[in-house]
Structures are given as C-alpha cells and as structure tokens.
Amino acid sequence: MRRYAVPATLVAVPLLLAVLGPLLASHDTTKDVAFLLGGGHWFGTDFVGRDVWNEVLLGGRSLVLTAVTATACSYALAVPLGLVAGMTGSRALDEAIMRPLDLLLAVPSMLMLLLLASIAPGVPWVLIGVVTLINLPDVVRISRAAALSLSSRPAVEAMRLQGESRIRIGVHYAARAMRRTLAADLGTRFTGAIYLVASASFLGVGVSPQTSDWAAMVDRNRVGLFIQPWAVVLPALLVVALSIGVNLAFDRWLRDHDPRSTFLEAR
Amino acid sequence: AGPGTTSAGGPPRPGGRLRAAFSGGGAAEVLDPHKTDLYVEIARAKALFDKLADFGSDMSPVPRLAERWEPSADLTTWRITLRQAAFHDGRPVRAADVLASFARITEPGSSRRAKSTLSVIDLPNSREIDERTVEFRLQRPYGEFPNALATLGAYIIPEGTANFDRPIGTGPFRFVAFEPGRTFLAARNPGHWDGAPLLDELEIVVTNDEAARVNALLGGQVEYAHDLTPTSARTHESSGQVQVHRLPLSNFHGLAMKVDRPPFDRPELRQALFHLVDREELVRSVLQGSGQVCNDIYGKGYRYYADALPQRRQDLDRARALVRQAGAEGMTIGFDTSDASTGLKEAALAISDQAKEIGLHLEVRLGNKDTYWSDIASNGVLAGYRSGGMPLESHFSQRLLTTSTTNNTRWQRPEFDARYHEAQSTTDEQRRAELYREMQETLFHEGGFLWWGVSDWIVASAPGVHGIDDRAPANTLDWARFDGVWLA
Amino acid sequence: MTIPRYLARRALLGAVQVLLVVAGVFALAEALPGDAAVTIAGDNPDPAVIAALRERLGLDQPAWQRLGEWLLAALRGDFGQSLVGPRAVVDIIAAAAGPTLLLAALTLALLVPLSIGLGVLSARREGGLLDRLVTGTTLGLYSAPEFAMGVLVVTVFAVQLRWFPPTAVGTSLLSDPAVLVLPVFVLLLRPICSLSRLIRAGMIDAQRSAYVHHVRRLGLSPARVRFAHALPNAAAPAVQQLARTTDWLVGGVIVVEAIFVVPGLGTTLTEAVAARDLPVIQGLAVVFATATVLVNLTADIAARVLAPAAEAGR
Amino acid sequence: MTVVSVRNLTVTAADRAIVSGASFDLAEGGITALVGESGSGKTTTALSLLGEKPPGAEVSGSIEVAGETVDPAHPPAAGTIGYIPQHPSAALNPVRRIGPVLREIARLHVRAGSRRERRELVRQRVLEALRQAQVPEELLHRYPHQLSGGQQQRVVLAHQLIGRPRVLVADEPTTGQDAVIRGQLVEEFRSVAARGIAVLLLTHDLDLVRALADHVLVMNRGEVVETGPCEEVLGAPRHPCTRRLIDAQPDPAATGRAAPEPGDPVVSVRGLVAGHRRVDTVHDVTVEVHRGETLAVVGRSGSGKSTLARCLAGLHPHRSGEIRLGDTPLPPLLRKRTPEQTARIQYVFQDARASFNEFAPVLDQVARTAERLRGAGRTEARRRAAGELARLGVTEASASRRPAELSGGELQRAALVRAALARPEVLICDEITSGLDTTTQADLLDVLEELQDDTGCALVVITHDLAVVAGRSDRVVIVDGGRIVERGRTAEVLAEPGHPVTKDLVTAAVRFTAGTRARPD
Numbered sequence A: 001m002r003r004y005a006v007p008a009t010l011v012a013v014p015l016l017l018a019v020l021g022p023l024l025a026s027h028d029t030t031k032d033v034a035f036l037l038g039g040g041h042w043f044g045t046d047f048v049g050r051d052v053w054n055e056v057l058l059g060g061r062s063l064v065l066t067a068v069t070a071t072a073c074s075y076a077l078a079v080p081l082g083l084v085a086g087m088t089g090s091r092a093l094d095e096a097i098m099r100p101l102d103l104l105l106a107v108p109s110m111l112m113l114l115l116l117a118s119i120a121p122g123v124p125w126v127l128i129g130v131v132t133l134i135n136l137p138d139v140v141r142i143s144r145a146a147a148l149s150l151s152s153r154p155a156v157e158a159m160r161l162q163g164e165s166r167i168r169i170g171v172h173y174a175a176r177a178m179r180r181t182l183a184a185d186l187g188t189r190f191t192g193a194i195y196l197v198a199s200a201s202f203l204g205v206g207v208s209p210q211t212s213d214w215a216a217m218v219d220r221n222r223v224g225l226f227i228q229p230w231a232v233v234l235p236a237l238l239v240v241a242l243s244i245g246v247n248l249a250f251d252r253w254l255r256d257h258d259p260r261s262t263f264l265e266a267r
Numbered sequence B: 001a002g003p004g005t006t007s008a009g010g011p012p013r014p015g016g017r018l019r020a021a022f023s024g025g026g027a028a029e030v031l032d033p034h035k036t037d038l039y040v041e042i043a044r045a046k047a048l049f050d051k052l053a054d055f056g057s058d059m060s061p062v063p064r065l066a067e068r069w070e071p072s073a074d075l076t077t078w079r080i081t082l083r084q085a086a087f088h089d090g091r092p093v094r095a096a097d098v099l100a101s102f103a104r105i106t107e108p109g110s111s112r113r114a115k116s117t118l119s120v121i122d123l124p125n126s127r128e129i130d131e132r133t134v135e136f137r138l139q140r141p142y143g144e145f146p147n148a149l150a151t152l153g154a155y156i157i158p159e160g161t162a163n164f165d166r167p168i169g170t171g172p173f174r175f176v177a178f179e180p181g182r183t184f185l186a187a188r189n190p191g192h193w194d195g196a197p198l199l200d201e202l203e204i205v206v207t208n209d210e211a212a213r214v215n216a217l218l219g220g221q222v223e224y225a226h227d228l229t230p231t232s233a234r235t236h237e238s239s240g241q242v243q244v245h246r247l248p249l250s251n252f253h254g255l256a257m258k259v260d261r262p263p264f265d266r267p268e269l270r271q272a273l274f275h276l277v278d279r280e281e282l283v284r285s286v287l288q289g290s291g292q293v294c295n296d297i298y299g300k301g302y303r304y305y306a307d308a309l310p311q312r313r314q315d316l317d318r319a320r321a322l323v324r325q326a327g328a329e330g331m332t333i334g335f336d337t338s339d340a341s342t343g344l345k346e347a348a349l350a351i352s353d354q355a356k357e358i359g360l361h362l363e364v365r366l367g368n369k370d371t372y373w374s375d376i377a378s379n380g381v382l383a384g385y386r387s388g389g390m391p392l393e394s395h396f397s398q399r400l401l402t403t404s405t406t407n408n409t410r411w412q413r414p415e416f417d418a419r420y421h422e423a424q425s426t427t428d429e430q431r432r433a434e435l436y437r438e439m440q441e442t443l444f445h446e447g448g449f450l451w452w453g454v455s456d457w458i459v460a461s462a463p464g465v466h467g468i469d470d471r472a473p474a475n476t477l478d479w480a481r482f483d484g485v486w487l488a
Numbered sequence C: 001m002t003i004p005r006y007l008a009r010r011a012l013l014g015a016v017q018v019l020l021v022v023a024g025v026f027a028l029a030e031a032l033p034g035d036a037a038v039t040i041a042g043d044n045p046d047p048a049v050i051a052a053l054r055e056r057l058g059l060d061q062p063a064w065q066r067l068g069e070w071l072l073a074a075l076r077g078d079f080g081q082s083l084v085g086p087r088a089v090v091d092i093i094a095a096a097a098g099p100t101l102l103l104a105a106l107t108l109a110l111l112v113p114l115s116i117g118l119g120v121l122s123a124r125r126e127g128g129l130l131d132r133l134v135t136g137t138t139l140g141l142y143s144a145p146e147f148a149m150g151v152l153v154v155t156v157f158a159v160q161l162r163w164f165p166p167t168a169v170g171t172s173l174l175s176d177p178a179v180l181v182l183p184v185f186v187l188l189l190r191p192i193c194s195l196s197r198l199i200r201a202g203m204i205d206a207q208r209s210a211y212v213h214h215v216r217r218l219g220l221s222p223a224r225v226r227f228a229h230a231l232p233n234a235a236a237p238a239v240q241q242l243a244r245t246t247d248w249l250v251g252g253v254i255v256v257e258a259i260f261v262v263p264g265l266g267t268t269l270t271e272a273v274a275a276r277d278l279p280v281i282q283g284l285a286v287v288f289a290t291a292t293v294l295v296n297l298t299a300d301i302a303a304r305v306l307a308p309a310a311e312a313g314r
Numbered sequence D: 001m002t003v004v005s006v007r008n009l010t011v012t013a014a015d016r017a018i019v020s021g022a023s024f025d026l027a028e029g030g031i032t033a034l035v036g037e038s039g040s041g042k043t044t045t046a047l048s049l050l051g052e053k054p055p056g057a058e059v060s061g062s063i064e065v066a067g068e069t070v071d072p073a074h075p076p077a078a079g080t081i082g083y084i085p086q087h088p089s090a091a092l093n094p095v096r097r098i099g100p101v102l103r104e105i106a107r108l109h110v111r112a113g114s115r116r117e118r119r120e121l122v123r124q125r126v127l128e129a130l131r132q133a134q135v136p137e138e139l140l141h142r143y144p145h146q147l148s149g150g151q152q153q154r155v156v157l158a159h160q161l162i163g164r165p166r167v168l169v170a171d172e173p174t175t176g177q178d179a180v181i182r183g184q185l186v187e188e189f190r191s192v193a194a195r196g197i198a199v200l201l202l203t204h205d206l207d208l209v210r211a212l213a214d215h216v217l218v219m220n221r222g223e224v225v226e227t228g229p230c231e232e233v234l235g236a237p238r239h240p241c242t243r244r245l246i247d248a249q250p251d252p253a254a255t256g257r258a259a260p261e262p263g264d265p266v267v268s269v270r271g272l273v274a275g276h277r278r279v280d281t282v283h284d285v286t287v288e289v290h291r292g293e294t295l296a297v298v299g300r301s302g303s304g305k306s307t308l309a310r311c312l313a314g315l316h317p318h319r320s321g322e323i324r325l326g327d328t329p330l331p332p333l334l335r336k337r338t339p340e341q342t343a344r345i346q347y348v349f350q351d352a353r354a355s356f357n358e359f360a361p362v363l364d365q366v367a368r369t370a371e372r373l374r375g376a377g378r379t380e381a382r383r384r385a386a387g388e389l390a391r392l393g394v395t396e397a398s399a400s401r402r403p404a405e406l407s408g409g410e411l412q413r414a415a416l417v418r419a420a421l422a423r424p425e426v427l428i429c430d431e432i433t434s435g436l437d438t439t440t441q442a443d444l445l446d447v448l449e450e451l452q453d454d455t456g457c458a459l460v461v462i463t464h465d466l467a468v469v470a471g472r473s474d475r476v477v478i479v480d481g482g483r484i485v486e487r488g489r490t491a492e493v494l495a496e497p498g499h500p501v502t503k504d505l506v507t508a509a510v511r512f513t514a515g516t517r518a519r520p521d
C-alpha cells in the first residue's frame, strides 16, 4: 500500500475535510472586515468577512458530492452511448446517436446554464443534470473514438459469434480496452465538473449563494487574491490536491492492474 | 478652468494624452448624449457636450451653459440666460438649440433618459426670447427646476442633429474617433467656454473586467481607471504605484420593502428590520470600510438631508419585540438579490444571517442580473437595492410619489405627495427644507426603504495624473471630468 | 461510403443542425426572463417606457413570427440589426471574430505540439518520475481556475516583471503581438492537461501493442516508433477532445477575453445575452453552430482515418 | 561461424519451467529448425534471443548474439535479429498503410547518395522484398485489415527481408501459405541463409524442416531433447517425442475418407457475391454443405476463402445471393440472426490469438459459448469447456490464464473448443491446424471426427495443408479469385486435378513432400 501513499494522502485530506468539515464548523454568522489577513482568524476572512477556515470546513461536502454525482452520471450515460455508436455495425444507429448530441454541442453552454439558472434555481438535481448534459456529448465522442478501432477486432467478432450481448462486449472487452483513456478523461473531467458546479452556482443554479462552496470561494474571493491570498489559495489547494490525487491514484491503479504484456502478444 | 486640484504636482501643465479605462456596454454603445446610460457614455458625453446645469458635489445644481435662471413668482415659468458659447464647428449656442435638444429628448415614443424629468416642461408654450434667452413654461410649479436641467442626459446639441457618427457639441473636447465597446478619442477644444482643457487628447477605452482595468493601470496602459472595488483599492493603495481616489457619498445601499403587501404592510415588521440591521458590520464587511453608515433615509450629505435624526443602531431586542408585534416570528420571507450591482448579494447574505438572530428566515434568492431591476419592480416583497447620487427632490419624485414610475416600495401616500408638491410650489427655501425634513421623518419611521450605507466611488490614476477631484460623488459635475486634469 | 459522398451528406445534415440550433437558441433566449426592452430600461424600469420600447423593437409580435422573419432574412444573408445599438449584426460579429480566431489559431498551433510532446514524454516510462511530474504539473495548472491563473500571470509577467503588456487595451492584436503572449499562455493551461493526459493514456496502450514492438525490433528510431507508429493509434480520443477545445476557443473563452480585454466572440455573446439582444444572439448561434458542425465533421473524418478498420465493418 | 550461442537457458514463470536448460548454437548461413509439441517452449526460447521474457519470468543461462551477451536488461542492438512473430496480424499497425511502413523500414538501410538516389534505392529495396516475400505490389496502398491472413504474414516477412539482420527468427512463417507460395518461400529462405544469415525456424511443418533445415532441435516440455543434423534427427529419430511427431504426420497420399452418402444440405449457398468497398472478392459462389460431411476449401492465399467463410458466419455481409440454413434464408448480418441460427453455424478464426479478449482468462471465454448458446449454467459450462480443452491437451491450469500467457497452438485449440461448444451444425475451421504440431494436429482432427460422429455436424475446413485435405475430407472445393473453380470428391479431385490452379497446388505439394519426405515403408 505504500505505493498509494501519495495519492491517498492527496485525496484523503480534502475528502475528510469535505465529509467531516460541516460537523466541525461553527455556525456563528458574525462578520469581520472582509479580506482580513489574520485578525484572530487562522486563514483570515473572505469577501464578506466570514472566517475562511470555517467556510472551508463547510464548503466541501456539497461540492464534492455534486461533482462526483455529475461526473458519474455523465459517464454512466455517455460511455454506453459511445460504445454503442462506436461498435455498432449499423451506420444509421451511429448517426442517430451522434447527430443529436452534436446539436447539444452546438448550443453555447453558457446559454444553457443561464437558462436553467432562470428556470429552476436552487435545485441540486438541476445542477447535476446541467453538468451531466454539458459533459455528455464530449464523453460520448471520446468513448466512441476509442471504441471505433475496437469494433472490427476479431475478438469482438468472436464474442458476437458466441451470442454475447452488446452490453457484455462493452463491459468485458471494450470498456477494459479503453479503461486507460476513460480514466484519463474521467480524472480531468471530474476536476472540470468541480469548476462547472462552481460557475453554475455563480449563475444561481443549484447551490444557493448562502451555501459555502470551495470552487465558488475561489471565484468570489479572487478579487482579494493579493491582500488575502488564503481565501483563494486554501480552497484552490484542496481542489488541486483532490484532482491530482484522484488522477495519480487512477494511474497507479491502472499500472498495478495491467493485464497486458507486450511480450506475449507480440509472439 | 476646472475644479480644485487635490494633489500637488506643481503648476498645471498642458499637453499629453490621458487614457482612461471604464467599463462599458459592448457593441451597443452609442455617442448620442441623450441616450447615455452607462458611466462610460456619460463620461464621453461630458467630454463632448454640456448641459445647462450640472450637479455640484452636494447635489445642488450648478449653472453650466445656462449663465443664470430666474423663475416667475408662481414657479411655473423659468427664464434661462445662456452663456456665450460655441459648438465645435463654430456655431454659437442659441436658444433654438436648447429648445430643439429638449424637444428631441421628450419626443413622443422615445425612451431617452431625461424624458420623464423634462416632460414637466410645456414645450409648445416655451419660447425663445432672443438668441441667448429661453423661457420655459412648466406644467406645474417646480421650485427645483434647475435639477431637471442638470438631469442625466439633458445635453444640448445643435439644432437639427440626427446623426451622432461624428458628434458636435460644446464640450471641452472635440470628437476624433469612436469604436463602440472599444475606444473613444477626443482632442482638446481650444475654444471651450469654460477655458480650454490642459490635455491634448482624451482617450477612453472600455474594459469591463475590474481586474483588467487595474492591471492596465499598473502596467502603464492607461492613466485613469474608473470604478474599482474596495479590495483593489486596499491592494494597491499602499504600494504607491497608483493614486486611489475615493469619491464619497456616491452609491447608496439599501433594502426595498414593499409596503403594500404582506408581510411588510405591517409597519412593525419594517421597523423590525430597521432595528435588526447591523449597519457597521455591513459597512465593514460588504463595503470593506470604504463608505459610511446611513440612517435609513436617502441622501446623506446632500442638500436638504435630515441629518438631525438620531443615528439608528442595531437593537436586537427591539427588533425581536417588533417581529412579535407584527406576528412574524419564525416567518420565512423571500429576499431577492442578484449580481446586478456590487455588494448587493453580499449584503443580502449578511443581512439574512443577522435576521436569523431574531428568528426571521430571510431566504436569499439570487435573481437574474440582467432583468433584476425590472423584476423587483413588480415582484417579491423584499429586495436588495442601490442608488446613485441624485437630489432628494429627484429621489422623492422618481421613487416615492403615487405617480412615480419606479416606486419600488409602493409608497403611495396622498399626504406625502401633497407635501412634495407644496415644497415645489414654494419659493421659500426654509419652508421647503422644513417640508423635506417632515417627509424624511415619516420615511425614517415607516418608509419602505432601508438605506444602510453609502459607499465611496473608487477611481485610481497613475502617479503622474493631477487635477482629479476627490470629493465629487459619481454622476456629479466634477466626477469623470477631464478638462482640469493634467499629466506631469 | 466514399469520402465525397460522406461529406455531402454531412454538409446537408450540418445545415439542418445549424437551423435546429438557431431555433433552439431562439427558444432558449425567449425563455430567459426579460427582453431587450427590459434590459434597456435598466434600473429605471418604467412600464410605459418598456412598453414603448417593445413596440419600437417589434418585440410585441409573437415569437414564431419574429423567428420566421429572422430566418427568411437570414437566408437572404441579412442577419438584421442589433436591438440595443445602431449596428448591424454582421458588423458586430465580424469585428469580434478577428481577435477570437487569431487567439484560437495561435493557441491551437501551440497546443497541439505541446500536448503531444508532454503526453508522449510522460508515456515514455509509465509511473516514472517524469510521468508523475508532468501529470502533477499539468493537473495542478488545470485545477487552478483560469481566472486565478490569469490574474497571477498578469501580476507576475506584466505588472512586476513588465515583460509583456498586461492587457490588450488600446492596441490591436496584430500591431502589437506581445499582447498575445499572456492570453495564449493562459488559454493553453487547461486544454494542455486534458489533451496530454489522453495522449499519454493512448500512448501507453499503443506502446505495448505488438505492432509497436515489432517496428522497434526492426530498428526504427525511438522517435519514429513513437510518433509515426504509436501516436496515430493513441490519438483518436485526443482528437475528439481537441475538437471540443477548438469549440471552446471559438466561443467560450469569456474569462480570458475579460481579463485581457480582448473583445472577442465570447464577450460579444455575454453582452448580447445580458442585453437580450436576440438578433446578435441568433447571429452568434449561427456562427457557433457552423463552427461546431465543421469541427465535428473534421473530427469525425479524423476518427475514420485513425480507425480505418472500423469503416470496413460497416 | 557461430552467431548465436545459447547455454543452459532456463525460463521459469509461475514456478514452472517453460524452458529448461536449453543449449544450442546458430551458425552463420545455417538454418536451424526448432520443432516440438505445441506449448513446448519454442517461442519462449526464440524470444529470449531478443532479450524478451514473459512478465514475471526468471531467465537464467547465457545467450550470446554476435559476440554480445544478451539478457532482458540488454537486448541485442535493434536490427541484429529479425523476428517474424507467430501471429503476424498483430504485428501490423492498423492505421498505417503497407507501403509507407515498408519504405520507412527500407530507409533505415539505405544511406549514401542524394535524396533522389536514396528514394530510388528505397523503392528498389521495397520492390525486392515484395518479390521475395511474394507480396503483390498492389497491396502497398492497403491497410493491414484489407489483406488476407496469408498476405499479412508475407508482409511481415517482407519487413524482415528488407533489413539485413545477422539472425532471422521465423516463428511458423508458412502457416498461412498455400503450397505454391510455400515452395517459393523455401527458395527465399535458402537464399537468405546463403547471404550468411543464421536462420532459426520454429515450425510444426516437418516437410518444411526437411526442405530447409541443416540442423534440428527438438523440444519437449521446455527441454531440448534431441539435436542434430536434419537427416539424422528426422531420418533416424532417437527420442520418442521426435518419433511421435514424425509418425503423426498426415499422409499426403491418403485418399479421403470412406465418405458416407451425402445427407441433406444443411447450408446451401447460391450465387453469393461479396466484397470490400467497391471490389468484389467473392463472385457468384454456389455450394452446399451436407449434414455430417467434411468439406475442404482449398485455394491460393488471398483467393477469398476466409471471406466466404465469414459470409456464412454472418461476419461479412454479402452483396447478393442467398445463404439458406435448412429451409430458411439466413440474414446476411449476424445481429439480424437469432441466437439459434448463430449457434448452428460457427466459425473458428484464422488468427486465434487476435480472436481472444486479452483481458479475461481463456477458460472463461471459452465457456461462455455453452452459457450463451446452449443455455448451460456457469459451472456446467466451465466444466464442459475444461473437459473439451483437456481432451485436446490444454490443461485447466493453462486455460485459466489470460490469452497472452498461452502458446499459439494452445490458443488455436481453445478457439476450436469455443466454437464447438455451441454444438453447431456447421463448423467452419479457418486454418485451425496450421499452428499445431503433427501429434496435436492428429489429436485435434480425431476429436473433430468424434464430434462429427456424435452430432452429425458438418465441417468446412479451410486449409492449405493438402495432406489434411486428403486424409480427412469427403469433398473439396477449389477457390480461385473468389470463384469456385473445381469441386468434387476429394480423392478424385486430388488424383486428377482438372483446373490449372488445382494442378499447381497439387504438384507443388507433391513436389515438396516427395523431395523431402523419406517415405516410411
């Protein structure tokens, strides 16, 4: 397990803070001067004079939860779609999946966010839906591209001759053959989702302005970056740690569970 | 020429180009001075044009193109004598130009900024006495008519102008080039009636991002940056790289409660909020100390302001009792806010936190920032509010009369209206002041507005820029005024 | 299917897509609260003024009628006038497209070699120090938000060191290329990570494949093995991500445009949405949708080229 | 002169010696054949010359190549040893056309001269290699997937022939080749050796060994059990293993099975046309397969045999014509066929390794057929699969590993079992004996016959090995250029070939065996 020490620490610190933070945080709402460095606060105050450390304790749970759920949702939807589009022998089916998604891509995402912000403010599910929707076509395209070269492999043909279902071929073969690509994309997409959640909450979708949120903290406190760096740096560091940790853990895991070996395939 | 200087830079020196960064409105920006809405448009209009009057730093009208004004005894006819001034093309400013300008503004079907204010003039019956004298006939007695002449967008243009591609005005600078949403260039008007400006050229560039304005200033790309956040001011003030100018009494922050519907139709609840709000905390955190507390009524520091009223402070016990009296304990009230203006959202968050202590749940709702002002005009009961500087008279007439078009608190009181009209019909300044005091007292006790603070307007300039007035609130004569500025 | 026939069909489909997107965007913008009249009225929302404005702008007509009229005019190449300003939509978009395209082209020109380089480099030894270093750095930059990076970069390189101008205020991008350095730098930070990670993943898989092993045994130089043999097999997912990046560069770099005062398409869209300036939004939708359709088409052709066997199976 | 010297080579993986104590030398210009049962460690031995080893394996002993010591940490200089892998399809880059890759390799060996000269030299070199490897020039523009199995193999051979290695290791280089080409390749290998290149030939084809090798090494369970000059080892085998291999060689003069009367047609193909993109590769084929019979499909490499078979299996949609299964027409596309129909026609792929999912244990994959197509439970399916594999000499322990950890022949057998578990009515076997030593091959063919007897299943055997055709099939069709040019009872067709192509193939095969095989009396 020592090999996982670095990624595990990187993930654990923000994750624990996110999960346990709200239990430790004080719910005292008095405010101090905005962007105070020190002044009886460990990490100073934020843009409205709240204690930064307290905000950090409060601001992880919903963020991590929504980002994780949204990423998971987009993958749960997109990878099967991409696999089907990439591996089907039917061009019509491929187009039927891809062209409508292209439509989704062509609508400026800001407009989509804005609209949803005004239609259903304050509902976390809407936020998760939006983030999923924005990621969906991208992930579909990437997994389709990865699956495309697999579709014509004899291994797939053999499985089809065995009467295997598409799903099984997808899960047992294609998804495994693509896992490294998917993991790389998932890792960065998760980070992207964190900020998408933040910018969405900035527009008023999902997280209400009263809720503390790391990514939103980074955004809202940025004006004070040079007088009170902690208000930006601390939450940003947590997000960075989480994102690097998740990705390194993926890398490590893939390396440890690598069923491939060139030697034997190249015989 | 120009206002008093505040920084010592030796004797004023002519020459040079000043580049000023403002935030703007993109491709939709226009040079039509009657359509000015944005600060950048006002600054440009101010450089190219003049009004008959403008507001001084205490919001009292100061004559500009008008040399003087004389009302008739009943305050329904005003005779204005024009200064000897000329447009950039050499034509003199005539009474006909004034009448034509006002006619254009109030044209039926137009939506020009000064229209509602100037429609008090009965234009068909107003007339030119001679080349430099105009006689305005008003619809009703209006003791503070010069306020209307100074109102936003009441600029004088040459008669017959319809196209503003290359505008011609009387202002201190003459037009050179303009690209909407990007840049504007003007050159010194040597023949300006108020004395030629010192600068050779004035360039106004549009930079919507505040950080970018600061960076451009720090990086030497501009010499003047308009509208900074207190945070930026704090960041750069001490470094000596820039001069920070805090223009006081510029921007009023408040709440608007709708008095015509539950729950704020109960005056007790309004008073509960008056006693709930911790103004010091708000000024400290939301305004970051860059402002002053207000006393719930509008216009601190302006002419006729009722400064004799005792300063209110947070009194939670009192607030709690009032909530109880209003029968609103534990009530959840929607609280509209948005990003439409800086500090709006932050204040809402802070106030809703404060309200928790008296068992009121103010549920902050972040509205769409583009349509916020129109949304809160009709919907909701409690909304974050802000206002720039204007004379008390305008504040009353635009927001607090039964006939006001933007009466966001739904304050409709016949006796209040009557006092206002009386104040406008009297030539007695004392009496007017007394009436205004009474009106403000009513508002102080049961009004729908809660003005908790007024913030400074912050602009910054490069170290070598001199002649920037540090006292003029935003939108007054000496704000964004470049004819007295010089570079050393 | 042959490439020309494929292209013809996709072009047709693309036109339909653009049409649908425009209609969709119109519906979205209609669904937004408020309209141009309301935003013009601003913080002085006098109902009478708003009603007058609506009438003057034609906003009192039913939505489908306005869309129909707009579409008819657009087919004739007339994209109409802005509702809030005096300019033609085409002029507005043309003015904003220049800076955006310049930035996008420059960024892409640097992005592709850089992300390939980094991806290939870190895939050389999976899990090696270099790999972890590259991964850590690019991810760190990726997870630090671009506005923070923007502000930081400007402060360090423009304000403190004075190497580059902090913003593009008052200059044109072409006349003063130094202005482009920092925005392009900031634009690179995010996509470089997602792209190089995908390339890395593909390269690791490709490098273990029998055919790469085979050419290595044949004595091809390591560079050729990597770039001519492994990379084409590794690139397919990255190409798709690159397409998304291109999309984003064409329409979505609002933050960078704001920080560096580049009046590009993203800013124009934000402003148009804020002003509910429907003709401009519509015009931009046409531009963005066309760009997306073209980018997707290119990406799909690239996908075909990178998986030649897949086509045979169809 | 000795180029390669191997002493006491031992490769152990998972507590088991894959190779134990092998010692041998390869001489410049000599051709050494490494023969042995499938799974005896031939490929592993050969790869250790390249400094490659199975993951997690331990290598001991010493290997010297051209005077340099080779071990996994110090592979020989690139280009010193040419290697033709047992499964060539994986060695071809799917996204690169054939020509550019060949030119790229040629460029490594062309120095000097101006750019124009170099280009010309490269061109010549490529053409030369194509000629040597019997690859038609028009294939240069193709992608690997656009080639037949034999063509792919020859392209890989061409890769090696362009270079000038000191040692050429060829793992089953002729498995996918028809008799005519095989004869020509033998000449090429001789000329390669004549250029002073040491050749190590890994093969099951004892006729090929006789035709080419100077020296023979026989491996059994990882040990080199017999070595010596070719005539000695094959003429007078001492080790029982060697003897078994020689005895099990199919008799080319066999006259076909005592064929039962043809039953009803199970599958009838009428006017089948199929192709790739714009070109047709199968033209107007009409053929019937009868219950219980064995139909051999023979033809030159690239003649369209696999394409035809894939059409039957539903893997390659045909353009026109009809395939009937019993009385019902079969949809061209597999996904339009019912599971029932899928089960009734099964296909065993030409390249066994490529047809396995590299991520899952082989046994699991094989067992899935019984689960999906015959409704067996999980454990029952595994039991059946393990049983069938054991019958073919693949232990459950081997089968529980991933495909990459199995030898080529083991995978070939697993692929057969995978298809057979569907209990098909027609089983199409595409070159399934090519990777198997003679003993295993004989076993496998016996097992197939048993299957046929048990279930009345018809076999369609695609093969280049006329001996197998002769001994085991009832009828034969000869395919050329995508058309059936001759058909009839095996004995008759082989005895009196009517079509020139058949004649060529038969003469080439006969010449080959006659020239090499000392006929046992």
Ligand SMILES: Nc1ncnc2c1ncn2[C@@H]1O[C@H](COP(=O)(O)OP(=O)(O)OP(=O)(O)O)[C@@H](O)[C@H]1O
Residues within 6 Å of the ligand: C312, D145, D146, D147, D148, D149, D150, D151, D176, D276, D277, D279, D281, D299, D300, D301, D302, D303, D304, D305, D306, D307, D308, D350
């Ligand atoms: N995708 C393709 N495009 C064009 N031609 C192809 C394609 N695939 C195969 N071919 C050609 O079709 C012909 C028949 O191929 P097929 O695989 O059926 O041959 P085969 O008889 O099985 O040969 P082998 O014995 O070498 O395996 C070959 O000449 C091959 O080059």
Ligand SMILES: Nc1ncnc2c1ncn2[C@@H]1O[C@H](COP(=O)(O)OP(=O)(O)OP(=O)(O)O)[C@@H](O)[C@H]1O
Residues within 6 Å of the ligand: D013, D014, D018, D036, D037, D038, D039, D040, D041, D042, D043, D044, D045, D054, D055, D086, D398, D404, D405, D406, D407, D408, D409, D410, D435, D437
């Ligand atoms: N990683 C591994 N772990 C355990 N056993 C292995 C591993 N790799 C290969 N083997 C076994 O080693 C044996 C030798 O394999 P090798 O590929 O050398 O055989 P071969 O003689 O080339 O056989 P074939 O003629 O079938 O190709 C096989 O039985 C195989 O199952």
Ligand SMILES: [Mg+2]
Residues within 6 Å of the ligand: D042, D043, D044, D086, D171, D407, D408, D409
């Ligand atoms: Mg082998």
Ligand SMILES: [Mg+2]
Residues within 6 Å of the ligand: D148, D149, D150, D305, D306, D307, D350, D430
């Ligand atoms: Mg074949």
